[in-house]
Amino acid sequence: MSLPPQFKAMEAVFSYENFRLAPKLAAQAEAAFLRPNPKLQHALSNSVDKGLPPISVLPMAGQYLSILTQLIGAKSVLEIGTLGGYSSICFAEAGARVTSVEINPKHRDVAIENVQGLDVEVLLGAALDVLPKLLEEGRQFDLVFIDADFKDHWEQFDMAVKLTRPGGGIFLDDVVASMFKNGYPGEGSESLLTRIGEDERVRATLMPTVASHPMLTTPVFNGFIMAIVKSH
Numbered sequence: 001m002s003l004p005p006q007f008k009a010m011e012a013v014f015s016y017e018n019f020r021l022a023p024k025l026a027a028q029a030e031a032a033f034l035r036p037n038p039k040l041q042h043a044l045s046n047s048v049d050k051g052l053p054p055i056s057v058l059p060m061a062g063q064y065l066s067i068l069t070q071l072i073g074a075k076s077v078l079e080i081g082t083l084g085g086y087s088s089i090c091f092a093e094a095g096a097r098v099t100s101v102e103i104n105p106k107h108r109d110v111a112i113e114n115v116q117g118l119d120v121e122v123l124l125g126a127a128l129d130v131l132p133k134l135l136e137e138g139r140q141f142d143l144v145f146i147d148a149d150f151k152d153h154w155e156q157f158d159m160a161v162k163l164t165r166p167g168g169g170i171f172l173d174d175v176v177a178s179m180f181k182n183g184y185p186g187e188g189s190e191s192l193l194t195r196i197g198e199d200e201r202v203r204a205t206l207m208p209t210v211a212s213h214p215m216l217t218t219p220v221f222n223g224f225i226m227a228i229v230k231s232h
């Protein structure tokens with residue numbers, strides 16, 4: 001199909017080839033936007049030293065979470081998936097009290113070392129065991145960040161809705177990656193997108209991302225869902 005002249009000029013702008021440049025662009029943005037942060041740098045190096053996998057949010061994503069926390073004035077954040085506490089630090093340094101849930105005792109221990117001095121509590125256990133207890137206690141959060149295993153995404157999202165105050169937000173990470181885990185789900189089939197789309201308790205959007213991960217040779221097509229809770 002030939003493009004009209006005004007789109008022709010944009011071909012270079014939207015070329016697929018540009019995706020290959022995502023790692024370079026990400027490096028440029030990191031150099032431009034990020035300031036030295038001793039707490040985050042220590043969390044990363046201590047996590048490597050203690051043998052944790054390098055799967056914390058990327059620095060630019062951490063900065064995004066920090067900005068989001070400040071934008072919505074979140075004073076309480078529930079995080080599912082602590083690892084070494086990198087994203088917990090991003091939320092806490094942005095002014096929120098963080099409750100983070102982690103299934104792996106070793107990760108929990110390293111996280112506790114890394115978040116020292118910040119308002120972060122790390123609860124040990126599987127999310128679907130711990131979250132009902134928080135609900136029983138009547139806990140409510142301004143923001144919930146889901147960043148654990150893919151397989152329970154829907155169940156974790158459902159619990160997150162109940163634990164978020166009306167008007168608060170839910171950030172569900174790695175949605176695109178999880179959808180492609182077993183191949184393209186295909187149009188018309190039930191998926192996390194259709195389930196959340198039919199959920200009258202929330203209004204949601206999918207934000208696709210192209211990022212580069214230092215451990216992977218190709219740019220990563222991923223994306224997150226951001227939802228606002230209307231009611232429970």
Ligand SMILES: C[S@@+](CC[C@H](N)C(=O)[O-])C[C@H]1O[C@@H](n2cnc3c(N)ncnc32)[C@H](O)[C@@H]1O
Nearest residue numbers: 056057081083086087102103104126127148149
């Ligand atoms: C991607 S990492 C989290 C990264 C962290 N949010 C950060 O950016 O620094 C996922 C973590 O979730 C934990 N996890 C996996 N399944 C879980 C579950 N069902 N409940 C709680 N934590 C879980 C893993 O042990 C791992 O530490």
